[in-house]
Amino acid sequence: MPRVAVLTIGDELTSGRVVDRNASTLATRLRDAGIETPIHLTCGDDEDVIVRWLRTAHEAADVVVTTGGLGPTDDDVTHAAVARWAGVELELHDDVLETIRHRFTDRGIVMPEPNRRQAMLPAGATVVPNPLGTAPGVVLEREGKWVVTLPGVPRELAPMLEETVVPFLRTHFRIESVVKVRILKTFGFTESRLAEILAGVSVPAHGGLRIGYRPIFPEIHLSLTASAADEATAVAWISEYEERVRPLLGHRLWGVDDDELAGVVLDGLRRGGLRLATAESCTGGLVGKLLTDVAGSSDVYERGFITYTNEAKQDLLGVPPDLFAPGGAGAVSEACACAMALGARERSAADVAVSVTGVAGPSGGTADKPVGTVWIGVSTRDGTSARMHFYPGPRSWVRTLSAYTAIDSIRRVVLQLPDLDPLARPPRR
Amino acid sequence: MPRVAVLTIGDELTSGRVVDRNASTLATRLRDAGIETPIHLTCGDDEDVIVRWLRTAHEAADVVVTTGGLGPTDDDVTHAAVARWAGVELELHDDVLETIRHRFTDRGIVMPEPNRRQAMLPAGATVVPNPLGTAPGVVLEREGKWVVTLPGVPRELAPMLEETVVPFLRTHFRIESVVKVRILKTFGFTESRLAEILAGVSVPAHGGLRIGYRPIFPEIHLSLTASAADEATAVAWISEYEERVRPLLGHRLWGVDDDELAGVVLDGLRRGGLRLATAESCTGGLVGKLLTDVAGSSDVYERGFITYTNEAKQDLLGVPPDLFAPGGAGAVSEACACAMALGARERSAADVAVSVTGVAGPSGGTADKPVGTVWIGVSTRDGTSARMHFYPGPRSWVRTLSAYTAIDSIRRVVLQLPDLDPLARPPRR
Secondary structure, three states: OOOEEEEEEOHHHHOOOOOOOHHHHHHHHHHHOOOOOOEEEEEOOOHHHHHHHHHHHHHHOOEEEEEOOOOOOOOOOHHHHHHHHHOOOEEEOHHHHHHHHHHHHOOOOOOOHHHHHHHEEEOOOEEEOOOOOOOOEEEEEEOOEEEEEEOOOHHHHHHHHHHHHHHHHHHHOOOOOEEEEEEEEEEOOOHHHHHHHHHOOOOOOOOOEEEEEEEEOOEEEEEEEEEEOOHHHHHHHHHHHHHHHHHHHHHHEEEEOOOOHHHHHHHHHHHOOOOEEEEEOOOOOHHHHHHHOOOOHHHOEEEEEEOOOHHHHHHHHOOOHHHOOOOOOOOOOHHHHHHHHHHHHHOOOOOEEEEEEEOOOOOOOOOOOOOOEEEEEEEEOOEEEEEEEEOOOOHHHHHHHHHHHHHHHHHHHHOOOOOOOOOOOOOOO | OOOEEEEEEOHHHHOOOOOOOHHHHHHHHHHHOOOOOOEEEEEOOOHHHHHHHHHHHHHHOOEEEEEOOOOOOOOOOHHHHHHHHHOOOEEEOHHHHHHHHHHHHOOOOOOOHHHHHHHEEEOOOEEEOOOOOOOOEEEEEEOOEEEEEEOOOHHHHHHHHHHHHHHHHHHHOOOOOEEEEEEEEEEOOOHHHHHHHHHOOOOOOOOOEEEEEEEEOOEEEEEEEEEEOOHHHHHHHHHHHHHHHHHHHHHHEEEEOOOOHHHHHHHHHHHOOOOEEEEEOOOOOHHHHHHHOOOOHHHOEEEEEEOOOHHHHHHHHOOOHHHHOOOOOOOOOHHHHHHHHHHHHHOOOOOEEEEEEEOOOOOOOOOOOOOOEEEEEEEEOOEEEEEEEEOOOOHHHHHHHHHHHHHHHHHHHHOOOOOOOOOOOOOOO
16 A cells, blocks of 8 residues: 655645644545555645655655645746655747637636746646646656645535546556445543553454544544445444444444434434423523434424523523522522523423523633533423532533533433533532 | 743644644743744653753753653653753652542542552652642753743643743843734634635834634634833723624623623623523534533523424424424424524523534435524514524534634523624525
8 A cells, every 4th residue: 555645835834824724635535545644744835845845755655645735826936846855947838729719718717927937837737627726736767666646626626536536546556455444433531531442352463454533523533444345344343333332332332324412312302203492591502502403303392591680580481499598509509400491491492401500711710610610401291300510610621511411411312321420520629 | 032842742742643732821821921943843752862852952941841741650750761861859748648548538538549659749840739649840050041841631731821931031031022912703604704804904113013813613702902111002902903893793702701601691691680591403412412511500591402303392392293294394394493592492491492403414404404504593572583594514523613602692592693694505406
């Protein structure tokens, strides 16, 4: 298998002004085609530096795929650098110039003179056509080492990769292996707890299966990547590992591949013919936002109450006023979470309601109810209950964890799973 | 000035599963402190490869700042690699272990055994404390070359950079120039429109002032970075440019530096003794979420209604049912947006209410009301009105732009500014 290095080029990348998404796009797409990209490099639009990094990258790689620096302006120097690396001249490709000119004349305008530069390509290079833009790329070989150039515009890069570069690399390097990826998605583990669990599961010695973590706060995803001679073997390797690990992940495993937690919950409700209402205090709308991120949520998600004040909790949800009186349980309490969930269900067309009330901080914490104390209530026709969770941390962290826990609590009720054990309890005085 | 290379480490980066944002964060923040990062490298969690790339990077740089690979699991090998690079052993730092242990015991749980690894640091290294996580970084020198390690979690990396790494680099490399950064924050421009406007404003020829764009969707921030011999000069350069550009930005400029749009709006309401209610349909809680991201919003933000169904709009906000009947204006209409805003104000303790109703897509669009059509209503004691905006695009894009426009609409009412001109109008049949 060839070793491929990715070299992304642009002053906007080294200055930090633009986040480099092309490296990730290239790596993902090439990996799915069975090609690893163990090395990523980034440098500015500087001919000397590009030449130096092409040489450095080739010490560890057979192919360097570059992005960027193919535009019409003076600071676009990638093809000049590639020509120097190969010891050849830049030469005008008449057919490429005609293609570029046509992109303009088709829109009724004259090609600006600077675009002529984009038809100046290293001698001996094979052109990589750009169906969506003026800048073509090239493939060039020197002494068994290869350079592939692509533009920096993500929209233009993708089809060039797909239509020309991937087929070229797979054919040229005779890549016959099939790569399959399976993602297992969990909520409720810390990364280290998950590592402890997986330490007990052996990975097959043949080396064709790779297990990786992908913490996407507050979820942790597990990737199973199999590279095998044929699809059946790759699928079998993944299935075998997945079957062994599933019982260990338990109900904290909520989905696979493209599943979204809110989508899984909405699907479960939809299958049961159930509608949902939300009552939010400290999350202030975040639970509703996450549910409605999912297109088509409107047939299940009926309404939401953002009751940020005690008056709103009383007015909209019928929370008893004596909860807020001196000596009452207060807004962050089991009684209030239950009253909010029950009120939301009764004052809507929903069958299931979830409530969140907690101390998101940074102020408002007490010895009894420190920042991070969150009560989550769920109400159905079968009853209403609430559970305390403790997520000490910055405001956005408390809120995000609380909102995900609320959505996961609905999942557990709908799928009749046991409650999630709280990760931690607040300190006792 | 030192030459600094950024080395981001993680299989999730080389595999393309995760877009590398840390390189951009580091480059931006270091640049603001007067330090350039001309080289970015990325490699996987592989000790041999990390050691090799530390050596390669040091050929062109004085300092290598790494991110990632400091976690508690076996695949976190950055400190082992750094120790090998420096020719020293890893040793247990008792004080670091105690700090890590406390992070768990403070939450009432026992430290998992794997976290002990995070206290194994290269001998002779200076610890970079991590105020928000278990993994500390280190600073280590060998023969005049430096390595600085930071965790890969963006939330943890930022304060470590700010509090320890930047002051260290500036002191050690005797960076005496004073760097001042001023951020002007706008909403309602496209990047190309803003570029056109700024093309007419000359930047001083002395080269000490640099103007940069930071599109942080859906806002565009403008950074004015001055690097001068003393603070007074840097401040003067920034002020002079700011005074020239402010009139051109108009009311689309809503804040500076650490201001948040929701915070500016809440402050304006607070100063006027006004309370706010929200009524959301297509944004599903996102407006409430953005408002309550701001700590202390509870004295101003009174309550919110997430009325995702027509029934909820009628029940909770008193929207007339005939709007939803055949021949009625429908849920996405001026009449509905006005009725929602008025209903939210009348059925709450709020003085100002904002409403959002639109077609977020991907389905549900019609020739009359294509995806991206959004009505935003505002109601105060002085009256109620609504305005149409057209944001054709993917669901998350429509929702985010709609929510920001809603918050900006409150700002314009509270500060008595003219309405924002819609960026585009939907096509007529």
